[in-house]
Structure formats: structure tokens, C-alpha cells
Amino acid sequence: MTDAEKSPWFDLETYVTTPRLTGLVLSHDGTTLMAAVQGPDADKTAYTTSLWSVDPRGERRAVRKTRSVKGEAAAAFLRDGSLVFTSKRDIPTEGDDAPKDSTSALWCLPGDGGEAYVLARRDGGWGTVLTNADTDDVILGVLMHDGVDDDEADAAKRETRSKKKVSAILHDGYPVRYWDHDLGAEHLRLRRATVSGEGDDHRLEDLKDLTGDVGDAIEAVTVSRNGATLVAAWEEHLPQGITVGRLARIDPATGERTVIATAEDAEFGGAVVSDDGRYVLAVRHRISSPTQSVDSKLWLIDLETGEGRVVADDWDRWGHPVAISPDNTTGYVVADEDGAAPVFSVDLGSGEVRRLTQEGAHSSVLRSPDGATLYALRSSYANPGDIVAIDVASATSRVLPSPVSYPELPGRVERVETQASDGTRVPGWLILPEGASEADPAPLTLWVHGGPLGSWNAWSWRWCPWLLVSRGQAVLLPDPALSTGYGLDYIQRGWGQWGAEPYTDIMALTDAVEARGDIRDDASVMMGGSFGGYMANWIATHTDRFAGIVSHASLWNLTSFGPTTDAAWYWKRELSPEMLEANSPHTLAEEIVTPMLVIHGDKDYRVPIGEGLALWWALNEHYDGDLDKFPHRFLYFPDENHWILTPQHAIVWYETVLAFADGVRAGEPMRRPELL
CATH class of the missing domain: 3.40.50.1820 (Alpha/Beta hydrolase fold, catalytic domain)
Known part of the structure; x- marks a missing residue:
């Protein structure tokens, strides 16, 4: 095998085992960045995450901090520099009873070095961990069954359902599922606790329930740097199956809740809070209609007055807030911009917008305590990913030493x-x-x-x-x-x-x-997933110019897709009867003559499996030739969802797509991948 054939850009086994950056966390004093790196587990059938320390000054190499076989998640720094995180690693036994499979722990890695130890354990685990720079309080998200009052009752219900092998869910509203998982059995609640102790002897004390049983209302949570203001993306259910996004302020001391952003013609989300807890910068989404698209504007809320207003109304881009400057004069946002996703600064008074980065797409953007620097993950189709420090004053970026590196890309x-x-x-x-x-x-x-x-x-x-x-x-x-x-x-x-x-x-x-x-110009193949899969189907019904078409997780019959997707109310806003009639590929099924590869995962709740099955039936129904020459194929994943996420299934996906493309270009039968 040549060096090129060993490259992750050619060899699929090497590709799926190549580590990739997935997130950043910054210590409250700004001296340590923690990067999350995803890689395969021991048998290369799933991915796990490790945490690496990165020097924000760029002077030291990255150092791996966690090595558990099962990986880590939900990391946050305490104000003394210790790192709190969740993990599926084995939990030490307390007393005579070994921990149950449903029990997971909150771990603490001392800031001055040493081994991670259990800070707290809970049946059902932890969903959210938020800390702040000024207090020892921590906000915890916990998943609990509806109707239970405490952890003991929650654990008992979870154990009983497990022993009796009951997975049934009784719904009394909409939605019932989301992307790849069912909703309803357990929902997020928020708690506040105080971390006491130091070094390798931190403890959780004074645990307080902040929200109680609020069903599926809590979508996302953020806290101010001083710990005084907690803001949640709050979902409200309305008649006719509609869900709308609001913003709610929650007092971390008392749990008192106040809705701070609501409107009949808009939804709100994507909030960040100023250091002093006074301002919230969020996104106001105009609710769409069949003839008017959604639109998004930056929305600034003054929590002292309760007033909100649009910022940079003339800016024709959709900014996603990531931070507010220490003096509350500037917001930092990421927005798609002509094939990139730069970081921008937005003057919260004048609305003036300034681009801070020149290339690539940025994510996981964090602000230094003094506001002089932003840290981010950056990537593009010429760059698999690096970590950058962005100087706000000069609008320049420098690359920091990363836990990962990649070989040269084989093209331009x-x-x-x-x-x-x-x-x-x-x-x-x-x-x-x-x-x-x-x-x-x-x-x-x-x-x-x-x-x-x-x-x-x-x-x-x-x-x-x-x-x-x-x-x-x-x-x-x-x-x-x-x-x-x-x-x-x-x-x-x-x-x-x-x-x-x-x-x-x-x-x-x-x-x-x-x-x-x-x-x-004589050997083109077309492919797409989700809406790209819809377009694959539309192209297949309107032209025979392509040698073959790959349709992954595709919308085929818009009429059946609308009420069966996981967010029917959202799609109903655009999918009017007239739109459905004019734009649904299934009405032209008999026009398809191009060989198609249909791909769908059974656990896809965004574009349900029925769409793929109906497309596959249509291809069979309208073929009246020699079955030995049937040109279409259906790659079905019984336990994957909208995305094909596990390493070995990703290999199968690419092997099949590549073999299909080779076959249709050569006018020959498709070579069947070894494991199919």
C-alpha cells in the first residue's frame, strides 16, 4: 500500500479512526483551554471523547488529561482551576453494593494535578454542568421522570421499568420524538449546588431544585460569569401542536422564573449573558409562512428595564451570539458569510459590524476574561480543523498547538x-x-x-x-x-x-x-442527504443527465413527510397545499430512469424511514424490465438515524456510495461491499 493509500483521505479504516476536534472549554482565569477530541473506542465500533489541555498563549504543546476507555463529556472549570466533567468510566463501589448500570458520576480533575475522582454520583446521570468565575455554585441539569419528586422515586421508577422491560411512553402533547430519540419518559430539571473543599477533596453541598417538574420546557441553559443570572431557552406548547421558543430568566438563589423574551410573531433562542448578568444577547426568529421565509435578528435584552430591541437591523446576515464584551458595549457572533462562517463583533449601541476572521468556519467560540482574545475551532474544506486565538483589536488569528494534526489533502x-x-x-x-x-x-x-x-x-x-x-x-x-x-x-x-x-x-x-x-461532462454523479436527498429525488424526476444518483435520508412524498417528521409544526409553516402539489417528487415517480442508490436509517425521526421505503417501492413499482438488470439499490441501516454515526457503518456507507458511483460510470453492475 502506498503512502497515499494509507492516508485517511483514501483508506476508510484510517479515516474513521482519525481523531477530530469537537469542542473547547476555557478556565475562568483564562490560563487553560480544554479541547475535546473524539476518536474511536478500542474495537472501533463507537466514538469516545478525551480532554486535552491547550496553552492559550501557544507556547506549550497540548497535553492529554483524561484517558478513560468510555470517554468524557459536559466539562466545566471550577473557579480554582479544577475541571468537572461527566463520564461513563467505571464508578468506585460505595459500601457493599456495586453501582447500577443507570448510575453515572460527576468527576473532578484537580487543577494542580492528580487523578480524577468522583464528585457526585446519581442514578440517571447528569445532562448539564455550568459553573461561574465568582462563586462556588454549579448549575446541574438532571434527567428525571415526570411526576416524581426526588431522586429516590426517580431511581425506583427507572429500575422498575428496566426490570419489567417497559419502554412504553404515554404522551399528552406534541412533539413525541426528536432527531434520533424518543421524548417523554424523562425530562431535564435544573438544580443548584455549592462546591466545597479543595484539591482532591471537593464535595457538592446545599443541593437545591430550581425548576421542579416542567416537562420538556428546558431546551438550553447559560449562566453569567458572576453567577447571578441564569437564562434558559424555554419551549412553550400551544394549541394545534405548535411549539415556540421563549427565553426565561431563572434566579439561581430562589428558582424564581420570569419570561424575558416572547412574541406572537417570533421565537427566541441562542442566548448569551453579560459578565455582570444585566444584558442578554439572543436571536429573534421571525415565524415564517408559506410565502415569507424565516428571518433572524440579534436581540438585546436589558434585564434591569425588561426592554428588548433589535441590534444591527440593517445587517443582512444571521448572527449567532457567542459572547458579550466585559464592558457590555460589544457582542461577538458567528454568521455564515459567502462560503465561510467568520466571527464578527457587533457594536451594541450603533449596530456597526466588524469582521474579525478572514477564512474558515468558526465554532465553540470563547472569550478571554479581559475580552482581548477569542478562542475558537476553525475549519474549512481545505482545513480539517485547528484551534485559533483571535486578537479582537487587530482582527488577526494565530493557530495554537493542537492535540491533532492531519496529512496533506490530495487536491485543491x-x-x-x-x-x-x-x-x-x-x-x-x-x-x-x-x-x-x-x-x-x-x-x-x-x-x-x-x-x-x-x-x-x-x-x-x-x-x-x-x-x-x-x-x-x-x-x-x-x-x-x-x-x-x-x-x-x-x-x-x-x-x-x-x-x-x-x-x-x-x-x-x-x-x-x-x-x-x-x-x-459525460460521467457526472449526483448525491445529497436530507434536503440534498430531496433534491436528488427531484433531479431524478426531472433529468437523465447524471450517470447515477445517491439519495440519502431523503424527502420523497412531502405530503406524508409533513405530519410524520419530528417537528411537524415547523414544516407546516412552509409546506402549504400548493407548495406540496408543485414540489413533491413522488408525483413524478414514473419519470425516473437514472440508477439510484437509496440510503436510509430506521431511527431517522427528522425524515422518517417511510420516505425511503416509499421511494424504494416507487422504483420497484415502475420497473418492468429484466430483474437481473434492475439498476437501483437500497442501503438500509436498522439502527442508524438521520446521520450514519458509528465508525464501521460509516465505512459501509462510503464503500457502497463509491462502488455505486464506479458501477454507473462504467456501465457495469455495482460491486457489492464485503460486509453486505
Whole structure:
């Protein structure tokens, strides 16, 4: 095997075992960054997370701090520099009874070194851990059964259900499931506790219930640096199955709750709180209709007056708040922007917006205590991921020593664009293999993103074009109408008409790329997942220009998708009867002549398995030829969901997609992967 064939961008076994950055946590004094690194477990059938210390000054190499076989999560620093985290690692026995399988612990890693020890244990575990810089209080999220009053009753109910093998859930409202899991058996509640002791002898004391049994209301929680203000994304259920997002302030001392952001025509979320607890910077989402798209604006709430207002109303981008400056004059946000996701500063008075980063997509953004520096994970299709320190004053970034590094990518990335028939610019990324030229043009794979409100702007370990590029294919990643980072008008162009401008934009950019000398125009394959899968189905019913089409987790019949997805109220806002009639691929099933690879996971609750099954039936129903020459295939995952997440199934996914593309390009039967 050559070095290129051993590369993670070619060898699938190496690819799924390649570590990747997933998050950052900063100590309250700003001296230590902790990076979460995901990698495979011992038998390479699941992923676990380890925690690494990263020097914010960039002077020392990264050092691994946790090594449990089962991995860590939900990390937060105490104000003395100790690190609190949850883990599935084995819990020491207390007394004569070994811990139950349903018991998990809150662990503490001393700031001055030493081994992690159990800070607290609980049947049912912990969901959220929040700390602050000024007090020893910690906010804990715990999952509990509805109707129980304490941990003892909760543990007893969990044990009884487990012993009797009862998994049934009785619902009295909507929703009932979300993405890949069922809702209703247990819900999040918030508690406050005080951490006492020091070094390797911290303890949780004065545990207080802050919210009680509030069902599924709590969506996300954030706390101010001084610990005085706790803000929760609060879901409210309305008649007709509608759920809307509000913001609620919760007093960490008393649990008193006040709704601070609500409106009939909008939802709120994505909150961050100022250091002193006075201001909340959040996002106000306009509720959409069949003819008017969703829109998002930054929303600033003064908790002293109770008043809220839009910030930077003229800014035609959707900012996601990450921090407020120490003096409360500036908000820091991440927003999609023309194929990237930069960090911006926003003057909270004037609304002036300033771009702080020049390339890549940024996530897990954290602010230093003095406000001079922001830390973030950064990636792009030319960069699998690094850790950067962003100087706010100069708007420059420097790369910090990382726990991970990657080999050179086997090709190059180009920004491409064309004009739609209405004159609108349609952009995208084109990734070309090494050696692609007019003398040796590469076959093209068109890959359409999901969402549909999204953008090809960040590296994805789930959707990695380099595994195709390393095999000599060029990959086109278009951002058609409905994509984010190009302004509200670009989204409105495709709103409620998925089969119109989004489709014609994709075809226009594909035409432009296929006209290049370094791209073959006779061997293109199309693929997409979720909304990209919808577009795969729409393309299959409208053109035979592609050698083959891969449709992953796709919407096939919009009429059946609407009421069976996990958030039917959201999709109902856009999917009017007229939209359904004009844009549902299933109405044109008999037009499909292109070989299709259908892929679906049974645990997909966003695009339920019925969509994939109905598409597969339609392909069979409308084929009246020799069964030995049946051109379509169905890759079914009984225990995967909207995404194919486990390492070995990811290998099977790519093996099947690559074999299908090779077969249709060669006009030969698909080579069956070894494990299928």
C-alpha cells in the first residue's frame, strides 16, 4: 500500500479512526483551554471523547488529561482551576453494593494535578454542568421522570421499568420524538449546588431544585460569569401542536422564573449573558409562512428595564451570539458569510459590524476574561480543523498547538460561481483531485447540502468530499437558493418552491463546472442527504443527465413527510397545499430512469424511514424490465438515524456510495461491499 493509500483521505479504516476536534472549554482565569477530541473506542465500533489541555498563549504543546476507555463529556472549570466533567468510566463501589448500570458520576480533575475522582454520583446521570468565575455554585441539569419528586422515586421508577422491560411512553402533547430519540419518559430539571473543599477533596453541598417538574420546557441553559443570572431557552406548547421558543430568566438563589423574551410573531433562542448578568444577547426568529421565509435578528435584552430591541437591523446576515464584551458595549457572533462562517463583533449601541476572521468556519467560540482574545475551532474544506486565538483589536488569528494534526489533502479547493437565469450569483466550492487538467479531466460528483437553510462552509467528518477526490473524482458543493450566508433575498428566492430556483441554481452551476476543460461532462454523479436527498429525488424526476444518483435520508412524498417528521409544526409553516402539489417528487415517480442508490436509517425521526421505503417501492413499482438488470439499490441501516454515526457503518456507507458511483460510470453492475 502506498503512502497515499494509507492516508485517511483514501483508506476508510484510517479515516474513521482519525481523531477530530469537537469542542473547547476555557478556565475562568483564562490560563487553560480544554479541547475535546473524539476518536474511536478500542474495537472501533463507537466514538469516545478525551480532554486535552491547550496553552492559550501557544507556547506549550497540548497535553492529554483524561484517558478513560468510555470517554468524557459536559466539562466545566471550577473557579480554582479544577475541571468537572461527566463520564461513563467505571464508578468506585460505595459500601457493599456495586453501582447500577443507570448510575453515572460527576468527576473532578484537580487543577494542580492528580487523578480524577468522583464528585457526585446519581442514578440517571447528569445532562448539564455550568459553573461561574465568582462563586462556588454549579448549575446541574438532571434527567428525571415526570411526576416524581426526588431522586429516590426517580431511581425506583427507572429500575422498575428496566426490570419489567417497559419502554412504553404515554404522551399528552406534541412533539413525541426528536432527531434520533424518543421524548417523554424523562425530562431535564435544573438544580443548584455549592462546591466545597479543595484539591482532591471537593464535595457538592446545599443541593437545591430550581425548576421542579416542567416537562420538556428546558431546551438550553447559560449562566453569567458572576453567577447571578441564569437564562434558559424555554419551549412553550400551544394549541394545534405548535411549539415556540421563549427565553426565561431563572434566579439561581430562589428558582424564581420570569419570561424575558416572547412574541406572537417570533421565537427566541441562542442566548448569551453579560459578565455582570444585566444584558442578554439572543436571536429573534421571525415565524415564517408559506410565502415569507424565516428571518433572524440579534436581540438585546436589558434585564434591569425588561426592554428588548433589535441590534444591527440593517445587517443582512444571521448572527449567532457567542459572547458579550466585559464592558457590555460589544457582542461577538458567528454568521455564515459567502462560503465561510467568520466571527464578527457587533457594536451594541450603533449596530456597526466588524469582521474579525478572514477564512474558515468558526465554532465553540470563547472569550478571554479581559475580552482581548477569542478562542475558537476553525475549519474549512481545505482545513480539517485547528484551534485559533483571535486578537479582537487587530482582527488577526494565530493557530495554537493542537492535540491533532492531519496529512496533506490530495487536491485543491476552488471557489466557483455562475449566474442564474434571473442574474443572481450562484456560488459553490469545487474540489479537484491532483492532476486534473484538460489533458486528464476528472469525473464530477455533484453533492447537494441539507437544511435546506445551510451552507457548504465547514469541514464535515460526516460528509467528506476528500474520500471521493482521493479516488480521482472532482466534487462540486453548490450553495443554491435557500443557502445561508448570502442575504435574506437569496433565501426568499427558494422559499416555498424547492423544485424551482434551488433546482435551477444547482443545474446552472453544474453546467458551468462541466464546461471546464479539467472536468468530464459525460460521467457526472449526483448525491445529497436530507434536503440534498430531496433534491436528488427531484433531479431524478426531472433529468437523465447524471450517470447515477445517491439519495440519502431523503424527502420523497412531502405530503406524508409533513405530519410524520419530528417537528411537524415547523414544516407546516412552509409546506402549504400548493407548495406540496408543485414540489413533491413522488408525483413524478414514473419519470425516473437514472440508477439510484437509496440510503436510509430506521431511527431517522427528522425524515422518517417511510420516505425511503416509499421511494424504494416507487422504483420497484415502475420497473418492468429484466430483474437481473434492475439498476437501483437500497442501503438500509436498522439502527442508524438521520446521520450514519458509528465508525464501521460509516465505512459501509462510503464503500457502497463509491462502488455505486464506479458501477454507473462504467456501465457495469455495482460491486457489492464485503460486509453486505
